[in-house]
Amino acid sequence: xxxxxxxxxxxxxxxxxxxxxxxxxxxxxxxxxxxxxxxxxxxxxxxxxxxxxxxxxxxxxxxxxxxxxxxxxxxxxxxxxxxxxxxxxxxxxxxxxxxxxxxxxxxxxxxxxxxxxxxxxxxxxxxxxxxxxxxxxxxxxxxxxxxxxxxxxxxxxxxxxxxxxxxxxxxxxxxxxxxxxxxxxxxxxxxxxxxxxxxxxxxxxxxxxxxxxxxxxxxxxxxxxxxxxxxxxxxxxxxxxxxxxxxxxxxxxxxxxxxxxxxxxxxxxxxxxxxxxxxxxxxxxxxxxxxxxxxxxxxxxxxxxxxxxxxxxxxxxxxxxxxxxxxxxxxxxxxxxxxxxxxxxxxxxxxxxxxxxxxxxxxxxxxxxxxxxxxxxxxxxxxxxxxxxx
Numbered sequence: 001x002x003x004x005x006x007x008x009x010x011x012x013x014x015x016x017x018x019x020x021x022x023x024x025x026x027x028x029x030x031x032x033x034x035x036x037x038x039x040x041x042x043x044x045x046x047x048x049x050x051x052x053x054x055x056x057x058x059x060x061x062x063x064x065x066x067x068x069x070x071x072x073x074x075x076x077x078x079x080x081x082x083x084x085x086x087x088x089x090x091x092x093x094x095x096x097x098x099x100x101x102x103x104x105x106x107x108x109x110x111x112x113x114x115x116x117x118x119x120x121x122x123x124x125x126x127x128x129x130x131x132x133x134x135x136x137x138x139x140x141x142x143x144x145x146x147x148x149x150x151x152x153x154x155x156x157x158x159x160x161x162x163x164x165x166x167x168x169x170x171x172x173x174x175x176x177x178x179x180x181x182x183x184x185x186x187x188x189x190x191x192x193x194x195x196x197x198x199x200x201x202x203x204x205x206x207x208x209x210x211x212x213x214x215x216x217x218x219x220x221x222x223x224x225x226x227x228x229x230x231x232x233x234x235x236x237x238x239x240x241x242x243x244x245x246x247x248x249x250x251x252x253x254x255x256x257x258x259x260x261x262x263x264x265x266x267x268x269x270x271x272x273x274x275x276x277x278x279x280x281x282x283x284x285x286x287x288x289x290x291x292x293x294x295x296x297x298x299x300x301x302x303x304x305x306x307x308x309x310x311x312x313x314x315x316x317x318x319x320x321x322x323x324x325x326x327x328x329x330x331x332x333x334x335x336x337x338x339x340x341x342x343x344x345x346x347x348x349x350x351x352x353x354x355x356x357x358x359x360x361x362x363x364x365x366x367x368x369x370x371x372x373x374x375x376x377x378x379x380x381x382x383x384x385x386x387x388x389x390x
Contacts, residue, residue, distance in 0.1 A: 055105010
């Protein structure tokens with residue numbers, strides 16, 4: 001684990017990296033409260049750079065607050081107080097990231113050359129661990145054993161084995177759950193997309209995450225009396241994840257836990273409909289697709305032969321083509337230029353210009369309902385043809 005983050009050159013370097021970060025802190029939190037020195041020393045080794053903590057109850061800092069600082073080799077470093085204070089042994093000049101603690105204090109990392117790709121995740125969990133006390137044990141989503149998740153998602157395993165795996169994962173065999181399939185985007189991978197955001201917490205739901213080859217699987221089960229069929233937690237988590245990282249999320253339908261393989265298959269189908277733009281495009285819910293999900297059964301070569309699909313493929317290959325397709329998707333879903341502009345965080349005139357290019361490529365008038373429906377069907381078919389090649 002030493003220096004793991006330093007060895008990552010980008011978010012898509014290794015899907016298992018984010019999983020290991022979460023697993024590291026969950027192991028620390030397994031016994032409840034974490035000793036500050038243990039927390040800081042282990043975080044510094046994990047991140048491969050100096051780390052510090054100030055503000056916990058104790059009496060080692062000048063202001064009566066506990067302050068500790070360690071290097072990646074485990075050696076204690078001088079620390080007179082938090083990095084924002086003068087005389088903090090020069091730490092303030094090297095801080096690359098920090099998180100505040102309640103009611104006072106902070107945790108921080110000191111990395112040359114700016115923050116590393118997973119430093120935000122490390123700092124969030126470091127701050128969480130620093131705030132844990134014995135009467136209030138942490139309730140964090142669990143990075144699951146992939147073998148157990150594979151058992152739950154396999155229809156070939158005996159029902160009793162699936163039930164046993166569900167219980168070992170801390171899931172109820174009685175309450176419905178949904179499965180989310182996560183694929184990485186250009187700037188991240190499936191592990192980062194699933195763990196970095198979904199591991200932030202899901203009030204009222206139990207979440208279990210595991211890397212599954214090129215995808216990540218997320219099992220979402222509401223607490224007793226929660227949302228029906230785990231619908232809202234699964235969608236909400238996916239939308240929250242899409243707000244923060246580039247990735248694609250397919251949400252399967254709600255099923256009995258022993259039929260999780262059905263939701264997993266639906267999630268992977270829905271994933272093929274998800275795009276790489278904003279949250280509305282990046283998240284596809286199988287239940288919301290309805291009969292559109294049947295398009296996934298059409299052979300890819302037939303989809304590619306459609307004139308609308310060919311037109312979108314040619315548009316995507318041009319400079320600025322992806323932005324035109326993102327504008328087309330947002331407009332087709334919202335039916336409003338201004339709502340599409342708000343979703344894309346662009347001025348409506350910029351969206352109008354991009355839509356004009358898409359309209360020219362497809363023919364027809366996007367203001368007309370029938371033409372807009374054809375454009376949306378062509379968009380889905382083009383996306384399915386592209387994902388069939390992955």
